[in-house]
Every structure is written in structure tokens, then in C-alpha cells.
Amino acid sequence: MSKSEKKEGTASFHCPIPISDYKSVLLAHGSGGKLTNDLIRKMFVPPFRNEQLENLHDGAILPSLNGRQLTISTDSFVVNPIFFPGGDIGSLSVHGTVNDIAMCGAEPLYLSVGLIIEEGFPMDDLWTIILSMEKAAKEAGVQVVTGDTKVVDRGKCDKIFINTTGIGAVWPEMKIGASEIQAGDKIIVSGDIARHGISIMSVREGLEFETVIETDSASLHGLVNAMRKKGEIHALRDPTRGGVSSALNELAEASGYGIQIDEENLPIREQVRGACELLGLDPLYVANEGKLLAFVNSEDADAVLNAMRADPLGKEAAVIGEVVEDHPGLVVLNSRIGGRRVVDMITGEQLPRIC
Amino acid sequence: MSKSEKKEGTASFHCPIPISDYKSVLLAHGSGGKLTNDLIRKMFVPPFRNEQLENLHDGAILPSLNGRQLTISTDSFVVNPIFFPGGDIGSLSVHGTVNDIAMCGAEPLYLSVGLIIEEGFPMDDLWTIILSMEKAAKEAGVQVVTGDTKVVDRGKCDKIFINTTGIGAVWPEMKIGASEIQAGDKIIVSGDIARHGISIMSVREGLEFETVIETDSASLHGLVNAMRKKGEIHALRDPTRGGVSSALNELAEASGYGIQIDEENLPIREQVRGACELLGLDPLYVANEGKLLAFVNSEDADAVLNAMRADPLGKEAAVIGEVVEDHPGLVVLNSRIGGRRVVDMITGEQLPRIC
Numbered sequence: 001m002s003k004s005e006k007k008e009g010t011a012s013f014h015c016p017i018p019i020s021d022y023k024s025v026l027l028a029h030g031s032g033g034k035l036t037n038d039l040i041r042k043m044f045v046p047p048f049r050n051e052q053l054e055n056l057h058d059g060a061i062l063p064s065l066n067g068r069q070l071t072i073s074t075d076s077f078v079v080n081p082i083f084f085p086g087g088d089i090g091s092l093s094v095h096g097t098v099n100d101i102a103m104c105g106a107e108p109l110y111l112s113v114g115l116i117i118e119e120g121f122p123m124d125d126l127w128t129i130i131l132s133m134e135k136a137a138k139e140a141g142v143q144v145v146t147g148d149t150k151v152v153d154r155g156k157c158d159k160i161f162i163n164t165t166g167i168g169a170v171w172p173e174m175k176i177g178a179s180e181i182q183a184g185d186k187i188i189v190s191g192d193i194a195r196h197g198i199s200i201m202s203v204r205e206g207l208e209f210e211t212v213i214e215t216d217s218a219s220l221h222g223l224v225n226a227m228r229k230k231g232e233i234h235a236l237r238d239p240t241r242g243g244v245s246s247a248l249n250e251l252a253e254a255s256g257y258g259i260q261i262d263e264e265n266l267p268i269r270e271q272v273r274g275a276c277e278l279l280g281l282d283p284l285y286v287a288n289e290g291k292l293l294a295f296v297n298s299e300d301a302d303a304v305l306n307a308m309r310a311d312p313l314g315k316e317a318a319v320i321g322e323v324v325e326d327h328p329g330l331v332v333l334n335s336r337i338g339g340r341r342v343v344d345m346i347t348g349e350q351l352p353r354i355c
Numbered sequence: 356m357s358k359s360e361k362k363e364g365t366a367s368f369h370c371p372i373p374i375s376d377y378k379s380v381l382l383a384h385g386s387g388g389k390l391t392n393d394l395i396r397k398m399f400v401p402p403f404r405n406e407q408l409e410n411l412h413d414g415a416i417l418p419s420l421n422g423r424q425l426t427i428s429t430d431s432f433v434v435n436p437i438f439f440p441g442g443d444i445g446s447l448s449v450h451g452t453v454n455d456i457a458m459c460g461a462e463p464l465y466l467s468v469g470l471i472i473e474e475g476f477p478m479d480d481l482w483t484i485i486l487s488m489e490k491a492a493k494e495a496g497v498q499v500v501t502g503d504t505k506v507v508d509r510g511k512c513d514k515i516f517i518n519t520t521g522i523g524a525v526w527p528e529m530k531i532g533a534s535e536i537q538a539g540d541k542i543i544v545s546g547d548i549a550r551h552g553i554s555i556m557s558v559r560e561g562l563e564f565e566t567v568i569e570t571d572s573a574s575l576h577g578l579v580n581a582m583r584k585k586g587e588i589h590a591l592r593d594p595t596r597g598g599v600s601s602a603l604n605e606l607a608e609a610s611g612y613g614i615q616i617d618e619e620n621l622p623i624r625e626q627v628r629g630a631c632e633l634l635g636l637d638p639l640y641v642a643n644e645g646k647l648l649a650f651v652n653s654e655d656a657d658a659v660l661n662a663m664r665a666d667p668l669g670k671e672a673a674v675i676g677e678v679v680e681d682h683p684g685l686v687v688l689n690s691r692i693g694g695r696r697v698v699d700m701i702t703g704e705q706l707p708r709i710c
Contacts, residue, residue: 032596032642033701037605055532056609058455058593059428061525065419073414074467074520075503078512100413112429114518116471148430148518152708156433158511163469163503165429165520170416177410238413241387250392254411287387346388353507 015127016042025121030151039149043127047134048144060145062110062167069170073100076163080353082129084203086214087289089162090132095217095289096240096355097166098140102221103236103292105176105228106168108140113147114163119154129160140219142166171228178254180234185323186301187259188294190223190308191216191316192267193244197286197351198275205279209271218290223313230307231300237293240355242346245284247293248331249345259331261321261343284333285346287354295323370482371397380476385506394504398482402489403499415500417465417522424525428455431518435708437484439558441569442644444517445487450572450644451595451710452521453495457576458591458647460531460583461523463495468502469518474509484515495574497521526583533609535589540678541656542614543649545578545663546571546671547622548599552641552706553630560634564626573645578668585662586655592648595710597701600639602648603686604700614686616676616698639688640701642709650678 017038028035045053052060075096082089094111101108113133117126137144195216202213220238227233235255239247244266252259268276268283276283290313296304301319308314331343372393383390400408407415430451437444449466456463468488472481492499550571557568575593582588590610594602599621607614623631623638631638645668651659656674663669686698 027707028703030596030707031701031703032601033703035702036597037700056605057459057532059426059459059461059521059523061459061461062425062427064422064424067419067422069419070417070425070522071414072417072465072467072501072520072522074469074501074518076469076471076505076518078471078505078507080511104412104414104416106414106416110427112427112520114429114431114469114520116431116433116516146427146429150431150433150708152433152513155510156435156513157516158507161471161512161516163429163431163518163520165427165467165469165518166414167425167427167522168414177412241385242391246387250411285388345392346386347390348383348386348388352382352385353505 015124017123022123024123025117025119025126025151027119027151027153030149036149043130044147047130048137050143050145052145062145065169068172071101071104071106071168071170072165073097074163074165075100076161077355078161078353079355080158081203082159084215085199085212087217088129088132089160090129091136092217092289092355093162093164094133094136094140095219097164098142098219098221099238101166101168102224103238104168105174105236106170108142108166108168108221110145110167111137111142112165113144115149116157116161117151118157118159119151121159174228176233176235178235178251181251181255181257181295181323182234183257183323183325184298185234185295186298186319187261187321188296188305188317189267189320190292190314192269193288193291194268194272194276194283194286196289197354198272200354201279201351202275207275213271213275216288216290218313220290220292220313223308223311226307226311227294227304230303232297233294234297235295239288239291239293241287243285243287244293245343246345252331253329256328258324258327259321260324260334262334263336265318265320267316267318284343287351289355368486370479372478377478379478380472380474380481380506382474382506382508385504391504398485399502402485403492405498405500407500417500420524423527426456426459426461426523426525427520428452429518429520430455431516432710433516433708434555434710435513436558437514439570440554440567442572443484443487444515445484446491447572447644447710448517448519449488449491449495450574452519453497453574453576454593456521456523457579458593459523460529460591461525463497463521463523463576465500465522466492466497467520468499470504471512471516472506473512473514474506476514529583531588531590533590533606536606536610536612536650536678537589538612538678538680539653540589540650541653541674542616542676543651543660543672544622544675545647545669547624548643548646549623549627549631549638549641551644552709553627555709556634556706557630562630568626568630571643571645573668575645575647575668578663578666581662581666582649582659585658587652588649589652590650594643594646594648596642598640598642600698601700607686608684611683613679613682614676615679615689617689618691620673620675622671622673639698642706644710
């Protein structure tokens, strides 16, 4: 499955462990012995080269954050397929954790990477994924400072799972969280929704569209940095698993306020809307990997929105709703045709292994 | 397999998600929706209760470390079986990462936890594992501050995998690492070796001994804290995967010095030695999860050794060798019968999925 799924042109360099030596990953590559050492020295350290990794210690020792508060976030990625339009499990694992740090109002600085690899996984695919992580980490300006590799016997995991844990330093003047939310706050989404989930689903279901629907997976901390200078942000969320609906429901519940959103203001690409209809999915429940929801002081909303639209990742940003005193804990949608309905949190599993 | 493996009496509290609701983990428990929320609120937050977790945000915001250097270490645990004598994957996942932090000369403070669970995994076993993590974290004095849960379809992982990533603050006066190692340094092991690996193997192979061989899995930072006050420590390693041999080989190579060790000084329990002979294993290659190797300035070795022996986890500590100018990069063992042999790093995989 791996080759056909792979985005063309991603493996721009030859794998440093030649196929003549090891075509695929062996259990011994996870033994902690010579082959593990080989994998780390040849494949994992060079792309992310930095002093911490080169020490080959059990952990990384990092400078103090000069009194800034620390943020930590963890995410395991089990996405299936591992290669998909516009990304792969490697880039996703960097974007996902970088975004979780940014959503805490913090600047992402360091990443740890934990790999669980299935015995027999093609060495070449592993290299493609590592290069993709390298690219995403460089673009995001974060350093991969420590890692761990485990190999499990064939059939005991599905190709590769990646855990990334991020460390960030809180932006000095930022104080965000559900408890900061106020009635009247404007709710802004940074762009079109539901693209990541539909991209994955279309590969899985073998759907063909006029143009390929690519994931929106991207690192959002640059966008947050631009936003925070323009106004008071009370809460940030990236609507990944469970989509916009779950993120809003969590914040409605945690803040004790109601949320209302307007369907007609939700940016959705025509093709994504069509795919959702075809697959019977509500785009509000479909995962995003490069979008954020911001709860912004109403007076600052225009300034923040303008700053977002000046950023390539926020060009299509839109105010989609606001925080209200009514229906505390509930998210209510004003539909295109004038009706109102409660948008609940998802109960079942719409799209398993979307990230 | 789970029930019979489980150590009796570990599930001391009823699982907060009643069997009448969900006997096992569903894909929907990893959806990011209602059931995920349920799992987190009922099962994951209460045992580790702290302000960060209760925020239910994507990450944790922590106080600054007052100018102390930061340490980060990550480890994924895929041990098979998940329940074994003296421990389980939960306690192991806490001890392992706590120790990696301690081996950097740092005080472990916070943990993140990433769970990958197989669809159908018994809810009751999940609860047992969470309680075991709670106990280990409390004993170690570390806080679980953030987490992530993924569920993969049946057959796509083996029961449960756990990633823990730890954050520590470097003990102010400590500066350790391979580059600090000097000729003449005494090498101290904190106790008997090879117990964890043999404990796992004996369960897997169905071996029966007079008494059950329990894992040595334990958190070692208290021991390190006692040691650092008594002398100059140049390097620390916990000999996990690949055993004492791999840890010493890594340090010989990285320091550019030779290492010699005396077989007769290596503490090994009689039963473990017997099991190694039975299974054809060299105890130098067998994993430990509650032992450390310390490279100590020779003049301070006695004081450090005495401090170790006063700690319950260092009672059987022993000087097993020293750093030499000869044979740089090599580990040489003086055998019990007067011979000398090079102890190489392990090439293959002696015991897959030992941690």
C-alpha cells in the first residue's frame, strides 16, 4: 500500500541505510543495540542535527526558558493511510503537536519523537517520513531534541505510529483558556473547514474528484503570533478529531456560556461540501489539521481578523459566530434556510484513525 | 491473556466506566467526541487530579523552572505481556521515563501520557493500568499533566502501547555526560542485574521457578539525589534495552576511553543467573528497569557507594569496573576464571518488546 499512496517526489534523498543492507525494518532495529544505534546515527540524527540529539543521551538538556511559563502537549498519530494528498504521518505529527502548543498561547520550541514501527516496514518509507518531519520541523522553527524507537513484531501494529510531544514557552502577555471566555466574544475560524478528514476519506474510499482534495495540515503558531499582537484573544482551539463541533462544544461546556454560529459564514470549499454530501458527513464533525478557532474580545475582532487575512494560513478567515448568555453549554447553529438546531458533540466514531 | 497475567489485587477500585455500559474500549472512545470525553473525565483525570489536567486543554501550562535547565525525554512502551510479575506496562511507563530524566542529572517533574489502545481492549484492564500509573507517579512525585488517547481497529496494535514524555529540571550543580568521563572513574552499578528481562521472559516462556522472579522496575531519581550530594558523578545510564553491555559500550564509544569490568563483582541473583543459563542468555545483555550505572570520580567512589547502599534501591550497589586509557571505545570483561574478553554491543534482538 505504501508506494502507491506516497506523494510523488517526497523522497528527494536516498535512504542512508542502503537497500542492499536492510530493505525493511527488523525487530533488531528496536533492540537498543547495534542496529538501533545505526538507525539513529544514520537516519534520525542527520536530518534534525542539533547538539542535543548528537549527544545520543536518554534525554535532551535544554536552556532555561528565562522565566517564561512552560507548555507541554502530547499526541500520538495513527493515521491510516500514512501517505495522503498534501502530507503524511510525518508532517502531520509535527503540525499536530506544534498546533496544540500554539493553542495554549505558547511558542513551540522543542519536540520529542517516539516511533513505533512494525517489523518489515520499508526502510525507504521510514526515510520519506523522517524527511517529511524534518521539513515540517524546519518550517515551524522547532527542534527535534530527543526520540525513541520501538519495533514490534509483524501484525502487532499498523505500519508506523508516531508520538510527538512538544515543549513551548508561553507568549508573555497571553492568558487564554475556557475560563477567559466572555459573552459577546466573536468566534473566528482561520479558513475553510473539513479538508483534512475528507482528504483521508477520499484516499480510503478511493474517491476521485476533478482535483485532488489535499489535507490542510499546517503549523499555526505563526498565525497565532500575528493575531496576539492585534487584540485580546480569550481562547484558541484547533478543531481536529471531532471537528469544529466538538471543539465548540468543549468550550461551551467548560466556559458555561452558549455559543451560536451561522452556517452561511462557515467557509467550506465546494468540492469538500460535495464530498461530504456524497459520504453522508456533516462538515462540522470532520477533522481539520491546519485550522484554528479563536474566541476574541468583540472590540478587537476586526483587527484580529485583518491580521489573520494577511497571513497565508488565514486568508479565508471568517467570523462564524459569537458567545451568548443564552443556552449555556450548548452550541446552536443558525442554518442557511433560517432554522436553528443544536450542534451536539459527536458520539460515535465518524472517521477512525484520521490523525 | 490479560486476566491470567494480571498481578492479583492490583485492581483495588472499581472501574469508573461500568461494565454494563462498556465492557471494552470502542473505536468511538478515540473519536475526540463524547465517549473520549467520558473516558478522560471519568478514568484519566481523577487518578492524576491536578489543575493542568482538569483544564482539559490540548496541553498543560506549567510554571517556569526558575532559571533551571530543562530536560525532556520520551519513551514508548510496547512490552509484551502487559502484566508481569512485579509490574505492568503502566508502572513501567512511569519508571522508564522518570529514570531517563534522572539519568540526565535532573529532577523529574511532569509527565505526558499518550495511549494507543486496541479496539476491544478490556475497560477493566485499562483501569488497572491507569491505577498502576497513578501509584508509580505518586511514589515518584511526578505529575501527569497532559495526555492523548487514540483507539485503533482490532488487530492494528497489540492491546495497548503507552508513550510517556517527561520534563525535568536539571539539579543545579550537576553536569554529566559522556564527555565528562575521565580515566580512573569508578563504575558503580546500583544493584543486581538482568531481573526485568528475565521476569518478562519467564512469563512468555511459561517458566516456573521456586519463587517468582519479579521485575526490578522502579524510579531511581531519589537514589540519584542521594548520590549527587556525596561526590562528583560524571555519567549516569540506566541499562534498559540491550542491558549493561549496551550502556557501557555507548559510553566507551562516546567518551573515547576504554572500560574494564570484573565479572565477579557483577551482582546477579542466583535464580536470575540460573534462568539466564536455562534460556542461553548473557545477563550483560538482559534489560533492567530499576538499575543505574554511575561513572564516579575515583576519590568520591566510596562516599557515593555508601550513600547508595543506604537507599533501599541501592542496597546491593557495587563497584564493577573502571575507566581506562587502554583499548579506547571497547568494553573488556575480566572473567571469573581469569580470562579477558571484549563485551560487544548486542547486534540482534535478544528479547523483543521487553519494554
